[in-house]
Amino acid sequence: DTAVSQTPKYLVTQMGNDKSIKCEQNLGHDTMYWYKQDSKKFLKIMFSYNNKELIINETVPNRFSPKSPDKAHLNLHINSLELGDSAVYFCASSPMSPGQGAYGYTFGSGTRLTVV
């Protein structure tokens, strides 16, 4: 009964392709996030959704498009993949709502994307 599950775990693809990463949480949390971890382990937030509504959209190329069909799912679609997109992408969820302060996140196990 994985709390936050991401698929696939590994993704190897060629430059220029389009790919999607899926994320699902069964914790009943209101808010979901996508983070990118680079080769030096640095973590940076990309997007956040609260009850299917986009609330955080950091400076991310518009080739990246999140989609939240319901509050338990947050998918990430990437168009025209580039070498620099190679990283580990983490999905996370938390019970908080905007303005209520930050709670601890529950993270998925990550998707290692390699663009060749």
Added chain:
Amino acid sequence: GDSVTQMEGPVTLSEEAFLTINCTYTATGYPSLFWYVQYPGEGLQLLLKATKADDKGSNKGFEATYRKETTSFHLEKGSVQVSDSAVYFCALGDNQGGKLIFGQGTELSVKP
């Protein structure tokens, strides 16, 4: 903007040594503070947290105290084990949008 700074790694210790990983932050308002741990090939797990000044978070022998006067949240453990080898992340919680801002991570390697 808000930020978190951690001591540089990697940190290499012998088993049963004392561990300190320094973390300082810059923030407006009164953020919540967190330590996360990432074992090789895995996602991040919440290790401990503190939500206000002078709170002490603790878990699995690790502890950290929220020090508002020094804007610090240093992680300590009295006696590390080989199984503690991992990357440790300090983070602060934005009280508006709810996002977590992470430090750069500190890799810990414990040798038998």
